[in-house]
Amino acid sequence: MIKIRNVYYMLAYAYQTLNEASFKSIQAEEFNHIHDLMAAILIRGVKNQVKRGLHRDYKERSDVTGHLRGKIDVTNSVKQNTMIMQKMVCRYDEFSENTQLNQILKTTMQLLIQHGEVNAHNRKELRKVTLFFNHVSTVQPYSINWSAIPYHRNNATYKLLMNICQLVLKGLLMTTDDGEHRMREFLDDQQMHRLYEKFLLSYFKKEYPHFSARASYIEWNVDDDISDFLPAMKSDVTLTHKGKTLIIDAKYYARTMQTHAMFHSKTLISSHLYQMFTYVKNKDRAGSGTVSGVILYAKTDEDITPDHDYQISGNRFSVKTLDLSADWEDIVKQLGAVAGMM
Incomplete structure (x- = not known):
């Protein structure tokens, strides 16, 4: 189980806006539930937005x-x-202020008030800030097309708020068979995977500025310059420094090992290894051996934890785990060890 405080740190790296002064007090708070953390971020964010003025449109x-x-x-x-x-x-x-952005905010806050494990203080604060949305309607959470929300200069300050709303509405909200809403105890794996990838890229960008860190596309090493219909290869994180490259593939899954159906033996997940092998070999066109790859799993409760290094066909491949249930200082050390592979 990931500590709630670690989720906050992941969010803070993934969405740099959380490092602004108005959000700093969240670091000192203790949260017993992920719902409380999301509520605290929304309370501060919405208060900031009210001061700036709610988004309006024709x-x-x-x-x-x-x-x-x-x-x-x-x-x-x-x-x-x-x-x-x-x-x-x-x-x-x-x-009017009855725009999609404000509708999503109001919907999310009301669902946290009605169905979330939110402490009395934060619940009261949520009710206060929703008073500013009296002329705003709510929306059906599952009808929101998140990728189609347009951002521009006049509503850019909503981007963090929309990301938090998306985590709540897609990662926590459930609908029972009788149509009632419930909240999960923790973010679902799909949303955590998305956050995990974004966190890792942002962390290496901020903490290792001497590296070039980006989510880059890898071109196929074709012999005849024909690459029609070949699928795109995009790394989660690619670090480059002094002629060396480290490709990091972030994996947030319930299992990090696969089990043979007949012999019940455990091995590393083959598709993940094949994917990384393809990335590294196509990136290292000259066969110099200066390109390495690491599959970085979020640690699970499995008995066997992957921690292996291999030298295959001139390149280094590693399979590691990041223990997100550890103290943050330990997580920093674990990420430092990954950066040390450069």
Whole structure:
């Protein structure tokens, strides 16, 4: 089980906005539940946003009115026979705070209030900040197209808040057979995998600035320059420094080993090894041996923990685990050992 405080540190690296002064007090708090941590971040973030001003946008409205405005909808006016009341159906734009961003925020806060394991103080604070959303409607959590949310200069400050909302609505929220909402005890593996990858990349960028750290595409080492229909290869983290390259593949799974069905023997997961072998060999086009690869699993409760190094066909391959249930100082040491493979 990952410590709640470690989840906060992972979030702080993944979303650098959490390092701003207004969020610093969260570091000193003790959280017994992941719901409480998410609530604390939203409370501070929404308060900051209220001070800046809630996002507003133009929304088209249609009203039956005797005061003409915008465009007259003649067709619907005739259908509704509004002219006998000396009124018309008018369509017009209204500058409103009832935008998708605010709807997602309100929905998330209400679900945490109603179904989350949130302490009394944070629950009270959530209720206070939702008062600023009286004119904002809620949305169905499963109808949100997260990848289609547009960010620009006027709403960029919402990006952290939307990431936290996504973790809550996709990683914690469940719907029972009778349609009722419930909250998971912890983030589901898919959302934790996403956070784990983002955390590792951001950590190496910040703590090892002398390395070039990025999630880079690896080109296929084709002989005839024809690469049509070949799948894209993108590493989770690629570190480069002084002519050396280390490709890191982040894996957050319930199991780090595979078991032979007949003999019940355990081996490393073959598909993960094949993937890393492909990455390293295509990256090391010259066969120099300066490219290495490490599969970095989040530690599970399995009896056998992968901790192996191999020299295969001139390149170094490693399979390691990161114990996210350890104290943060120990996690820093473990990541330092990974960086030391360069």
